[in-house]
Amino acid sequence: MSTSKQADASDQAADAPKEPRTTGVYVYGIVPTDMRTEDDAVGIDDSRVSTVRHGDIAALVSEISVDRPIGKPADLQAHAHLLDGVARVAPVLPLRFGAVLTDTDAVKDELLTAHADEFAAAMEQLEGKAQYVVKARYVEHAILWEVIGENERASALRDTIRDQPEAATRDARMALGEIVANAIVAKREEDTATVVEALDSLADSVNVREPTHEEDAAQVAVLVEVARQDELEQAVGALAERWDGRVEMRLLGPLAAYDFVLSPTPEG
Amino acid sequence: MTTGGPSSSSLADVIDTILDKGLVIDAYVRVSLVGIELLTIDARIVVASVDTYLRFAEAVNRLEIGSEPKGLADLAGGGTEDAESKTQGALGAAGEKLGDLLGGGQEEPQRERVSRESTRGDK
Numbered sequence: 001m002s003t004s005k006q007a008d009a010s011d012q013a014a015d016a017p018k019e020p021r022t023t024g025v026y027v028y029g030i031v032p033t034d035m036r037t038e039d040d041a042v043g044i045d046d047s048r049v050s051t052v053r054h055g056d057i058a059a060l061v062s063e064i065s066v067d068r069p070i071g072k073p074a075d076l077q078a079h080a081h082l083l084d085g086v087a088r089v090a091p092v093l094p095l096r097f098g099a100v101l102t103d104t105d106a107v108k109d110e111l112l113t114a115h116a117d118e119f120a121a122a123m124e125q126l127e128g129k130a131q132y133v134v135k136a137r138y139v140e141h142a143i144l145w146e147v148i149g150e151n152e153r154a155s156a157l158r159d160t161i162r163d164q165p166e167a168a169t170r171d172a173r174m175a176l177g178e179i180v181a182n183a184i185v186a187k188r189e190e191d192t193a194t195v196v197e198a199l200d201s202l203a204d205s206v207n208v209r210e211p212t213h214e215e216d217a218a219q220v221a222v223l224v225e226v227a228r229q230d231e232l233e234q235a236v237g238a239l240a241e242r243w244d245g246r247v248e249m250r251l252l253g254p255l256a257a258y259d260f261v262l263s264p265t266p267e268g
Numbered sequence: 269m270t271t272g273g274p275s276s277s278s279l280a281d282v283i284d285t286i287l288d289k290g291l292v293i294d295a296y297v298r299v300s301l302v303g304i305e306l307l308t309i310d311a312r313i314v315v316a317s318v319d320t321y322l323r324f325a326e327a328v329n330r331l332e333i334g335s336e337p338k339g340l341a342d343l344a345g346g347g348t349e350d351a352e353s354k355t356q357g358a359l360g361a362a363g364e365k366l367g368d369l370l371g372g373g374q375e376e377p378q379r380e381r382v383s384r385e386s387t388r389g390d391k
Contacts, residue, residue: 030291073279080282096290135281144328145336158328166322176328177321212284214320219284252277258289 024100025052025107026064029083029256030093030119033058041085044070044078052104054112057119060086061107064100071098083256088226091126093119094256122261129204130226131260132253134195134236136217138184142246143215147183154179184215191247192218198235202228207259217247221259229254 026044033053041049043062051058060082064070079097086092101107112119148155157176161169188211195218196206203222211219224232233251240249277285 076282076286077279080277080286084277094286094290096288096292097286099292133281133285140327141331144324144331148328148331154328157325158331161325161329163329166326170322173325173329174318174321177324180324180328181320209284212280252281255277255285256290258285261291 021102022065022067023063024066024102025061025104026070027095027099027101027107027111028060028062028079029086029095030112030123031058031060031086031090032056032123035086035090041082042078043082044075046078049082052107052112054108055116055120057112057116057123059107059112060092061104066100070100080255084254087130087254087256091123091129092256093122093126093261094258096258126223126257126260128225128227129223129257130254131257132222132224132229132232132251133209133255133259134199134218134220134222135250135252136191136195136219136239136243137213137248138187138215138217139246139248140215143184143187144180146187146246147180151179151183154183181214188217191243192220194218195220195239198239199232202232202235205260209259217243223257223260224253226254 028043028049031051033051033056035051035058037049037051037060039048043049043060044064045062047062047064049060049062052061076097083092083094087094101111148158154176157172157179160172161176166173192208196208199220199222200206203224205223207221209219209221222232236249236251240247243249
């Protein structure tokens, strides 16, 4: 591999006065060693993706310039796109965004060799499976009507503030807003449980995510056999139909199993 | 979900997934080689606040007679686009909030945050 040759060369030059390093090795994830990267597989900055191998496992990497910060939308998308593409065809342990090592030797020694057994075992468990994420978001006016319909005080407060300037009705608005916010929290809990229940029999593992938006109804990640994707779609579709007009549902996947890889716990 | 098949991930979906999930390894400390700009996890945490309350109240105030659930059939159609624009809206809001917190986008506090995050992950 051309990248490792470059790394060797830079190691030999280690005695020379230190120049600021301008490139590093970005690591996307861990895959089985027989996984081949397509020639046109690209990562961050459209750089070519290759593998660094060690026994049965390999790291998906690309060279990256370290003199600019990463984290632009395109960088995030590139990381996810590559890993999700791989997840369709092979087990992959996704790394959290932003892992950069100094060179391919560091990838081999510090990452692969140090964790070879854990990685191999984890990959075995992911064989044939992928992550899917169900995202449910309340349709705002529908959920607001629901809250007002269920809560007399909210309904009364609505009449109080109706068409009144904000400054004159601030207390009533605060009270109303708090009722709505609390009601949505309670509904979220209930509806998340419903989603989990609907997917439980299909999923090997379930991870309920924290809400990232105040009108989230549920965010649930599941690890499912790719062969059962149809069943998953049907289960989510049935919920979407049941909640039509009230909750907007989306199903993302197949994705790399971000929610289901456990980080090795270093001693201390 | 209008088509039945899985939808593709928006930027907001990607952020929800790859910034605080996935393997973190001890070698990950090396991330200090780079700075991650802009988006941090802190900005996404949902905290009920005065702003939230006032926004909900105003949304209730704007509810129009006739848009009650019974009349929802018309509105159910434009699902996907709706969701998409809301997602982007949420992301935009997170960005704005972050900007406020940092008093304009200097890089230092962001870098500090990122390294703190990785430290926690390594523990």
